[in-house]
Amino acid sequence: MSEPRSIIAGVEVDQPDVSAATAAAAHAYAGYRGTSPEQRAVFLEAVAAEIDAGQAAIIEAAVAESHLPQARITGEVGRTTGQLRMFAGVVRRGDHLGVRIDPPLPDRAPLPRPDIRQRQVALGPVAVFGASNFPLAFSTAGGDTASALAAGCPVVVKGHPAHPRTGHLVAEAVTRAVAACDLPAGTFSFLLGPGNELGQALVTDSRIKAVGFTGSRGGGLALVAAAARRPEPIPVYAEMSSINPVVVLPGALDGDATDLAAAYVGSLTLGAGQFCTNPGLLFLPSGGAGDAFLVAAGEAVAGTTGATMLTGSIAKAYRSGVAALQTADGVRVVAQGGEGGDDAPAPQLVEATGLGGAVDDEVFGASGVVVRYDDTPGLLAHLEALEGQLTATVHATDADTEAARALLSVLELKVGRILFNGWPTGVEVGHAMVHGGPFPATSDSRGTSVGSLAIERFQRPVAYQDVPAAVLPEPVSDDNPWGLTRRIDGELQLP
């Protein structure tokens, strides 16, 4: 098998030439953004179909490169193609175009009102950085790529060095779909090469108009800083780090908490803990019921064995994060699982007397911190002190309703998703999902990187005033040929 290479505008090349890729994307932009909803939807479906057709090889490569189980990777293929097909539906419906029409009022005094129409247009070429932990769903043809393509933006992917073969196979699938749909070749390019340098070059290229990134806080902040240094600043949607607090309210510990503890440890250790939404911090009531939960959770952790992590450097970072945590003030180790090998470090559970220092730092992997609280005010004070997060989870029963309401209004300002009586790992792809949140969970809390709202990150509004009918773009023309829902004089009108 040959080495996976970059693909620029449909052509396999040896060098990840950033300028060539962005020039091709800029060239493709006019044609690609001009596609009709049906053309664009068919293209997104063609990408999904090409991935489906190539899935045997893709799954084999992704399992080999990521060390994730085959069932998980197979599920991720379905998630990836499902996402693409969801965006095809979004594009066909066209609500993301946000069409608004304020009809003229020629007789208004003292001045007539002109005819004003509005729609959203695609921002331009988008740079997408694949994630290590989702080699498919958050990578080459993952959520950022699918939503940017759906918005009408050409995409240049920086393939993740942890899964070059997987990335290349998926890039080939996208490339085949571009050709089959007769779209401009520069609609999609895939660059493989040395990480930081290539990433900086891509983000600072003047032709790139927005960035989607999923990865570490350090990596994300470096891209944000690079984008801010550009003569023309651009939006950077970096999904970076989160410890995803879980709050166990007293009612949830009524009766036997063994099942709850086991479910917690299941979420904590799922996929070697390598989820952006891994529940890294749990708030537990003081007292006997909390003690029992902690003992049960410790036993569950002790019964686990480390799974091989995505890369050797991720395993190494996990080990050093674990060491920092174990030696931090006020931290005691509750339990550790078994070592699974050099790159399969042991899961662990620790208890901390409070927040701060290493306790609040994300340890990417299966490491959990438990903090005890005495009452609702004490719990709220802990939550107020947290940084922005992707998710917050509450375990509660009807007896906890009052406390749960108080929590909700604090958590709304801290996180992108609040969930009850479940676990944050597993992010449903749909219309109501938010995978985002206040800094530093992301660099821009106005967006989501999962779900159909993600398309809105790659658009901006344009108004058309008294533009003659013969010149008006189709989505804002009187006869509404695309059958769009439109806001007429402020009021939504279904087609």
Added chain:
Amino acid sequence: MSEPRSIIAGVEVDQPDVSAATAAAAHAYAGYRGTSPEQRAVFLEAVAAEIDAGQAAIIEAAVAESHLPQARITGEVGRTTGQLRMFAGVVRRGDHLGVRIDPPLPDRAPLPRPDIRQRQVALGPVAVFGASNFPLAFSTAGGDTASALAAGCPVVVKGHPAHPRTGHLVAEAVTRAVAACDLPAGTFSFLLGPGNELGQALVTDSRIKAVGFTGSRGGGLALVAAAARRPEPIPVYAEMSSINPVVVLPGALDGDATDLAAAYVGSLTLGAGQFCTNPGLLFLPSGGAGDAFLVAAGEAVAGTTGATMLTGSIAKAYRSGVAALQTADGVRVVAQGGEGGDDAPAPQLVEATGLGGAVDDEVFGASGVVVRYDDTPGLLAHLEALEGQLTATVHATDADTEAARALLSVLELKVGRILFNGWPTGVEVGHAMVHGGPFPATSDSRGTSVGSLAIERFQRPVAYQDVPAAVLPEPVSDDNPWGLTRRIDGELQLP
């Protein structure tokens, strides 16, 4: 009359204490964002009513401080209160809450789908910087303030030093409305003090979560840079500079172009040219018809007299911009109007052989540049070379339709608003308006600072997964007590 002072959370103070204002705003945030649509709408209407009630004094102060004519200022009061009332309507309708509900699918295989709901929440305290050129509509209770308050964000205004009395009177009106509506006092504060220092302190205060600004490119970029240096970056919506190209297509010059030339000069010199949307650059066909237009425009400019500008320093900046333009390569002066006084410099019209250098720089005031073109490709090349703009104007007849279509697809990527056969000065406040555009017209092309879409700049989405009915916020609850339009499983459903 006493000196106008700062008002922090309802209290007149001598010092513009940034921390006190932002602390009060942060304290007010929970209560203010928790208001019902009706409460918030009534408040916005109360602000409008207080401004109406105080308009005699407000108009007198604004005319004296801005040197703008009374009719213009009177119109601006109406625009300001109209904006507030429009946002009251937007808040009552509630579409900006963007409610989405994906109902649970308990029987879905392999995994059930949880119940997921989404709404937009207010970002938090917003800093607003008033503009010099609209002492009312883009200032203390102008579009940024109205849209931020409508979104549920407390506002801290940095009053513009060019109109402290006007700002203070309007701030008193808002303060009275806050008290009358029994809202937290920190919902609104108004700071008067030394410009740059105060502005930097405000933007870098950790309690401020977004910024609205209208002013110069230098001022806007300084705030953008300050915000980027914060540990937690925040959105900055700076509306900065634009030369608002006008394209005259050949058909528009058929027959007598005198009226067209007079209308152009009317827009160019309106309000001493002190509009963000002033038509600073006009593309005119080569040849006899274009020559005749230019002669007529020159005659019209020669017949004007300079009006007193907003401040002495603005007049001085205009004079130095004019001088730079007159001495730039390839520039010849077509006509100058009469001097109206030290702070009322003469309007001017110049012709330039091409773009670049001083020709593309915004000269804030009544200075116009005309560039000739030979054919549509030449014209498109000029337009492609322009920076981002707030507006582009096209004068065309049916004979120009083909060229107009070609222009439109270029202009869409350069500007926030395209208008035909009119003039860019005069920005309609409505639902379809976009007052924004690609950098450097604004720092964030995803928003508009005029029109109802402006509210969306101050929100972010939150998802609620399996949250019990007793805990769910009202806008996403099953019984839809606010009568909202909601997106159910991806499809919009009117209430």
